[in-house]
Amino acid sequence: MTGNKEVITGSDFKRMIAGAYSELLLEYENINQMQGGGQFPGTHILRTMGAAIMPLADVRDSSIGGLARRISTAALFGARGNAGVVLSQLLRGISKGLSGKYEATSSEFGKAFQYGILYAERVIHGGAEHPFITVAKAVAKGAYHAVRANLPITEILAAAMEAGRSAMEKLEGHDAGAGIMFIFLKGCLNGLDGNFVSPAVSLSLGITATKGGMPDPREDLVRPYCVRFRAKNQKITVQEMERQLKDFGIFALVERRENGIHVHIHTDHPGKLMEWAIGVGPLRDIHITNMSEPHALGIHDAIMPVAAVAVAEGKEEARRMQEAGAHVIVTGTRDRCPSVAELVGAAHSDFASHYVLVAPSADYWMVFRQAKHMLEDRVELVLCEDAEAQERALKAFNGEKNVSENALAMLQAAKQA
Numbered sequence: 493m494t495g496n497k498e499v500i501t502g503s504d505f506k507r508m509i510a511g512a513y514s515e516l517l518l519e520y521e522n523i524n525q526m527q528g529g530g531q532f533p534g535t536h537i538l539r540t541m542g543a544a545i546m547p548l549a550d551v552r553d554s555s556i557g558g559l560a561r562r563i564s565t566a567a568l569f570g571a572r573g574n575a576g577v578v579l580s581q582l583l584r585g586i587s588k589g590l591s592g593k594y595e596a597t598s599s600e601f602g603k604a605f606q607y608g609i610l611y612a613e614r615v616i617h618g619g620a621e622h623p624f625i626t627v628a629k630a631v632a633k634g635a636y637h638a639v640r641a642n643l644p645i646t647e648i649l650a651a652a653m654e655a656g657r658s659a660m661e662k663l664e665g666h667d668a669g670a671g672i673m674f675i676f677l678k679g680c681l682n683g684l685d686g687n688f689v690s691p692a693v694s695l696s697l698g699i700t701a702t703k704g705g706m707p708d709p710r711e712d713l714v715r716p717y718c719v720r721f722r723a724k725n726q727k728i729t730v731q732e733m734e735r736q737l738k739d740f741g742i743f744a745l746v747e748r749r750e751n752g753i754h755v756h757i758h759t760d761h762p763g764k765l766m767e768w769a770i771g772v773g774p775l776r777d778i779h780i781t782n783m784s785e786p787h788a789l790g791i792h793d794a795i796m797p798v799a800a801v802a803v804a805e806g807k808e809e810a811r812r813m814q815e816a817g818a819h820v821i822v823t824g825t826r827d828r829c830p831s832v833a834e835l836v837g838a839a840h841s842d843f844a845s846h847y848v849l850v851a852p853s854a855d856y857w858m859v860f861r862q863a864k865h866m867l868e869d870r871v872e873l874v875l876c877e878d879a880e881a882q883e884r885a886l887k888a889f890n891g892e893k894n895v896s897e898n899a900l901a902m903l904q905a906a907k908q909a
Contacts, residue, residue, distance in 0.1 A: 498644050499595045502554045504684060509548065509563055511683015512676050513541045517706060519675050526668035530855035532827040533668040535707065536573025540580055542709030543570025543831070547760070555594040560587040560604075568784040568862070569716040569836070573829040575672060577858035578612050578624060580832075582676075585611030598648055602639040605652075606632045615858060624669030630659035631677060649681040714833045715741045715760040718781040718840060724752045725773035733772075740765040743837060752776070758783070758837065783836050786868055798898055799844035800889045802882055803830055803852050809879065816886035818850070819843070829856050835863035839871055846895035848902060850874045852882035872899035874906060881906040 516523075516538045523534030544567035553559060564587035567580040588611070589604025590596055596604065609628045616625060634655025638648040656674045663670055682688045730746045733753060737744040741759030748754075752773070759765050762780050769775055781787050802818035804810035810821045820838050824830040839847045849871050851860045857875050864873050872895050876882045888905035889898055
């Protein structure tokens with residue numbers, strides 16, 4: 493039997509991802525009404541996917557492996573809600589399977605998708621198998637048999653969809669996780685065929701994140717690279733350096749020291765930043781960290797040894813959490829779970845050497861766990877069921893204790909109804 497010679501290019505993969513985003517634009521409100529996904533799973537999954545597609549706007553890399561890595565990095569860092577974390581892990585596994593490839597055969601892409609299922613399954617806690625995984629496994633099995641039959645990629649995706657549809661019919665009720673898996677796959681197929689409304693078109697129409705409107709993916713642009721360097725330049729002022737750095741990212745800290753001007757910035761384009769920085773003066777001590785991957789942070793003259801990070805919905809709740817003991821507040825509402833990027837960004841400041849991250853809802857737990865995975869020993873988690881439990885936990889914070897001791901005491905306080 494002659495093997496299938498078809499290959500999937502980087503352009504094909506870009507269309508698949510754009511198609512998936514387009515399909516979620518159409519279906520995210522329906523997903524919000526499904527059971528089993530927590531609060532607003534459709535909104536969280538759409539905003540995670542919005543973060544994932546933003547690097548495609550001006551990327552020059554045409555390799556499928558390079559594009560998959562960029563999409564994965566943005567999704568991991570921009571993930572919101574439990575549903576968003578599961579999707580980001582699916583994309584992470586696909587990226588691992590396509591790593592180093594300029595283009596992929598149908599078989600290679602099918603195997604990469606199976607990697608994605610394994611990564612997504614890892615982050616789902618609990619006893620019985622999650623409906624998302626049930627459908628995902630059926631999809632992977634359908635794709636496997638289609639690959640073995642040497643079918644073209646469109647027919648492989650169609651066979652995978654059919655297997656997923658059959659698995660969904662056996663589930664009780666309309667589960668959000670299972671629905672997301674099916675909608676994602678349908679969007680990939682439509683994107684590959686070119687049968688979708690381009691996100692670029694949506695952006696050109698000026699869709700904004702107004703109340704009751706569609707989330708704007710530009711608001712979910714992430715800057716996952718932490719860049720630190722020292723420039724030997726005695727003439728440029730801190731204010732001028734800060735002004736010029738605004739073009740490259742956020743969270744720019746600039747300090748003048750005896751041996752030059754020191755910069756700490758979060759950006760989505762480290763290459764463009766460094767090309768500009770060469771013109772400032774000779775560069776030294778250059779460090780570029782992909783914050784979406786596990787990494788150890790150096791401690792740079794932190795103000796305090798341990799600090800507590802909490803989530804608040806508005807100014808009144810933020811004030812109450814600060815009075816309870818929170819040092820850093822991250823904004824979060826029922827339909828706008830904090831992103832992994834916001835939590836990691838809080839811990840990347842030099843305010844404290846270590847942080848206790850306190851979650852006020854079970855809908856946020858996977859996001860906090862993903863942030864912990866990235867930040868390793870720099871943070872500990874206290875996962876609470878609601879804002880009241882978060883407040884009890886914060887009142888148990890003690891600046892004399894280390895981060896582990898605080899996390900244990902705060903968790904015990906949270907459980908005391």
